[in-house]
Amino acid sequence: xxxxxxxTIGLLIAASLAFVGCGHKSEPTEPPSLPTAAVxxxxxxxxxxxxxxxxVGTVRAKLRSVIEAKVSGKIEQMLVVPGQQVKAGELLAVxxxxxxQARYDQAVAVREQAEADRKRLVSLFEQKILSxxxxxxxxxxxxxxxxxxxxxxxxxxxxxxxxxxSGVITRKHADVGDLATPGKPLLDMEDSRLLRLEADVxxxxxxxxxxxxxxxxxxxxxxxxxxGVISEIAPAADSSSRTFLVKLDLxxxxxVRAGQFGRVAMPVxxxxxxxxxxxxxxxxxxxxxxxxxxxxxxQLRLVKTGKRIGAEVELVSGVSAGEKVVVEGxxxxxxxxxxxxxx
Numbered sequence: 001x002x003x004x005x006x007x008t009i010g011l012l013i014a015a016s017l018a019f020v021g022c023g024h025k026s027e028p029t030e031p032p033s034l035p036t037a038a039v040x041x042x043x044x045x046x047x048x049x050x051x052x053x054x055x056v057g058t059v060r061a062k063l064r065s066v067i068e069a070k071v072s073g074k075i076e077q078m079l080v081v082p083g084q085q086v087k088a089g090e091l092l093a094v095x096x097x098x099x100x101q102a103r104y105d106q107a108v109a110v111r112e113q114a115e116a117d118r119k120r121l122v123s124l125f126e127q128k129i130l131s132x133x134x135x136x137x138x139x140x141x142x143x144x145x146x147x148x149x150x151x152x153x154x155x156x157x158x159x160x161x162x163x164x165x166s167g168v169i170t171r172k173h174a175d176v177g178d179l180a181t182p183g184k185p186l187l188d189m190e191d192s193r194l195l196r197l198e199a200d201v202x203x204x205x206x207x208x209x210x211x212x213x214x215x216x217x218x219x220x221x222x223x224x225x226x227x228g229v230i231s232e233i234a235p236a237a238d239s240s241s242r243t244f245l246v247k248l249d250l251x252x253x254x255x256v257r258a259g260q261f262g263r264v265a266m267p268v269x270x271x272x273x274x275x276x277x278x279x280x281x282x283x284x285x286x287x288x289x290x291x292x293x294x295x296x297x298x299q300l301r302l303v304k305t306g307k308r309i310g311a312e313v314e315l316v317s318g319v320s321a322g323e324k325v326v327v328e329g330x331x332x333x334x335x336x337x338x339x340x341x342x343x
Contacts, residue, residue, distance in 0.1 A: 036338040040328035041293050042280070046321050048272045049309055052265035057199030059219060059260040061190035062249065063165060069180035070158040073097035078176050080187065086163045092187060093161040095180050100159060104152035107145070114138075114145035167191040170258075190258060195250045197228055197262045200243035205266045209233060215248060219262045222255055228264055273306060273314040280327040281305060281313055290319060291326040291333050293341070298326065300335035 077094040080086060118138050171188035180186060197217055201209070209230060217228040228248030237244050248264060250256065281303065282289050288305055291298040303318030319325060326333065328342070 034334055034337040036340055037298070037329060037333060038340045038342055039291075039293075039298075039326045039330065039333070040342045041324045041339075042276065042327045044274050044276055044315070044319050044321055044323050044325055046272050047275045047312075048270055049307075050267045051269040051271040053205060053268045054263045055199045055201055055205070055266050057197045057248075057262050057264055059195055059250070059256060059258055059262050060198050061167075061192060061258045062194040062196045063167070064170075064188070064190035064258075065164055066185050067092065067161060067164070067187040067189060068183060068185055069095055069161065070182055071095060071097050071100055071155060072179070072181045073100075073159065075174055075176050075178050075180050075186075078172070078174070080169045080172075082169050082172055084169045086167065086169060086189070088163055088166045090163045091160055092163055092169075093180075095159045095161065097155075097159045100152070100155045104149070104156050107148040107152040111142075111145035111149045114142040118142040161186060163189065165189075165191060192258060193252060195252075195256055195258060196231065197248045197250060197264055199246050199248070199262075199264055200238070200241060201246045201266060203237055203242055203244065205268060206233070206237075206244045206246075208267050209246065215264050215266065217248060217250065217262055217264045219256055219260055221257075221260055222253070224253075226250055226253060226256070273316070274319065274321055275309065275312045275314050276319075276325055277327045278308065278311055278313045280325050280330055281315075282330050282333075290315070291330050291335075292319060293324040293326065293339060296339055298333045298335065298337045298339055 073095040075093055076096040078092075079094075080092050086092065118141075167189045168191075169187055169189050173185040173187065174180065211230055211233060213230045215228050215230070217226040219226060228250055230246060231249045232245075232247040234245040276290070280290050282291075288303050290301050290303050292301050293299075301318045304316040306314035306316045308314075326339070
């Protein structure tokens with residue numbers, strides 16, 4: 001009897017709880033409607049472009065020089081260090097060439113003696129005491145003596161090593177006390193204002209290049225793209241690498257230095273791809289998306305982008321030619337949001 005009573009009481013409690021729960025059940029709510037967005041759209045079109053292949057190169061100074069001595073002698077003074085800016089004609093080093101000095105002194109003495117003899121013989125020639133042949137010989141000796149002094153002066157000037165142009169010293173091969181000889185480098189210098197990219201171009205590409213062509217160049221240290229103008233093309237290929245050396249002049253740009261790594265886009269053919277303005281592609285995390293206009297609403301599409309050409313970007317996948325994508329106002333859109341198109 002007690003068991004039946006307990007069972008009945010349990011059923012009553014359960015029924016009461018179920019009744020209470022049913023009385024407070026809430027009705028399902030519909031998601032809030034999205035506001036209509038005013039956007040500008042554009043039809044996706046396939047456009048042609050020149051297919052390129054990147055070739056690596058090195059930025060170098062267009063004007064560079066290895067400075068050597070023209071006379072032998074010990075270096076008496078070294079007046080510059082690497083990194084120092086110098087002007088054209090500025091004194092860089094002085095060579096102690098005592099033999100050249102002695103030769104110069106001797107030539108000066110001979111010239112003075114020859115000039116004195118010539119003046120004395122002029123008086124004798126005017127008095128008809130000296131023959132024409134003897135007078136001509138004296139004049140010839142004077143001219144030879146003058147030429148010897150000029151030669152000695154030139155050799156003396158070689159003891160002072162000067163900068164051939166304005167630039168920066170990049171390397172020092174010798175110092176005070178070292179022996180300077182013709183053919184032995186003393187200093188390296190270059191003009192850092194005039195730069196160019198030197199690249200080894202494969203033979204499959206070289207036929208598409210010509211002097212004066214303008215090609216895009218990217219230097220690792222810079223975010224912006226530079227324009228390179230082809231100024232030199234090697235007429236023959238390197239026998240070991242089968243590549244041709246091509247040099248491209250670069251416009252003056254802050255941050256670009258000799259020795260930096262660069263890439264140049266070489267034309268290899270023509271290709272076509274779907275292109276849209278870069279503003280149509282929205283980056284959300286690791287995803288690239290665009291919004292396609294479909295039945296007056298925004299339809300989200302995942303896309304894969306390719307090369308960027310100016311203000312446009314290639315779409316490798318995700319959309320088809322002829323579809324209309326949002327190119328202005330895409331950043332704040334949501335999938336399924338109603339749209340009105342701006343003219």
